[in-house]
Amino acid sequence: MQYKFSQVDVFxxxxxxxxxxxVVHGADALSDAQMAAFANWTNLSETAFLLQPTDGKADYRVRIFTPTDELPFAGHPTLGACHAWLAAGGRPKGAEIVQQCEIGLIRVRRKEGRLAFAAPPATLVEVDAATLARVAASLRVDPAAILVAQHVSQKPAWIAALFASREEVLALQPDFAAMGEMKIGAVGPAQGETDFEVRGFVPGLGEDPVTGSLNAGLARWLIGTGRAPARYTAAQGTALGRAGRIYLEQEGADIWVGGDCVTCITGDVVM
Structure with missing residues (x-):
């Protein structure tokens, strides 16, 4: 069967x-095995499959696969899937768009010409000394170079390490083998167009160009501890030659994670 297909650049x-x-549209007839096989074939960090919602409050449902696993939630697939759904003629039921995924319902809004999602709740926990030592070894730095490290997201799990500057973040040369199962985000303050520089390291996949879930957790942590203002912009992907921009904002209890999206490829795929 043929399915409508989009490839979207996010953030x-x-x-x-x-x-x-x-993004594969109208994927309701696909089996789990077909989705997993296609995501493995694309070899992108994530592939999203758009389906009819099973929750009456949702506008659409999405399943998110890496080349090896299914994720209950991820940030850049949330914005990219929403962008693709809207571009294909999707019409939200209300003022906000509601996405259904394994983690639950995610609110998405359009503001200032770009999409943003309300980050799911997360428990912030400072890492213990043993974990900090593992993080430092994985990043090939002295533990003293990390100002503080924190668990900032559980699904997917991210450990964040705060550095004194953008330059220290960009100089990192991580040891992916030493990370084991840890996903590590590095962040440092910047000056100029953006407020922070971010890098995200995933064992088995390498460095992620731009990471919505990591930046959501970082914003909850940095804003909540007074290390960042209630509204700021982060850069990610610089070390890879990308120019990712993430727009973070706290409104009440909500952390909104926003970014631009552009469609690069449209067509049909056969499965």
Whole structure:
């Protein structure tokens, strides 16, 4: 069967400078095995499959696969899938768009010409000394170079390490083998166009160009501890030659994670 297909660049207004996402439309007839096989074939960090919702409050449902696993939630697939759904003629039931995924219902809104999602709740826990030592070894730095490290997201799990500057973050040369199962995000303050520089390291996949779930957790942590203002912009992907931009904002209890999306490829796939 043929299925409509989009490839979207997320967290950028400039094609091929963000994080690509494959999107398969109308994927309700596909089996788990077919979805997993296609995601493995695309070899992108994530592939999203758009389906009819099973929750009456949702506008659409999405399943998110990496080349090896299914994720209950991820940030850049949330924005990219929503962008693709709207571009294909999707019409939300209300003022906000509601996405259904394994983690539950995610609210998405359009503001200032870009999409943003309300980050799911997360428990912030400072890492213990043993974990900090593992993080430092994985990043090939002295533990003293990490100002503080924190668990900032559980699904997917991210450990964040705060550095004193953007330059220290960009100089990192991680040891992926030493990370084991840990996903590590590095962040440092920047000056100029953006407020922070971010990098995300995933064992088995390498460095992620731009990461919505990591930045959601970082924002909850940095804003909540007074290390960042209630509204700021982060850069990610610089070390990879990308120009990702993530727009973070706290409104009440909500952390909104926003970014531009551009469609780079449309067509049909056969499965």
């Amino acid at each position: 950028t207004a400039v094609p091929y400078k963000g994080n690509p996402l494959a």
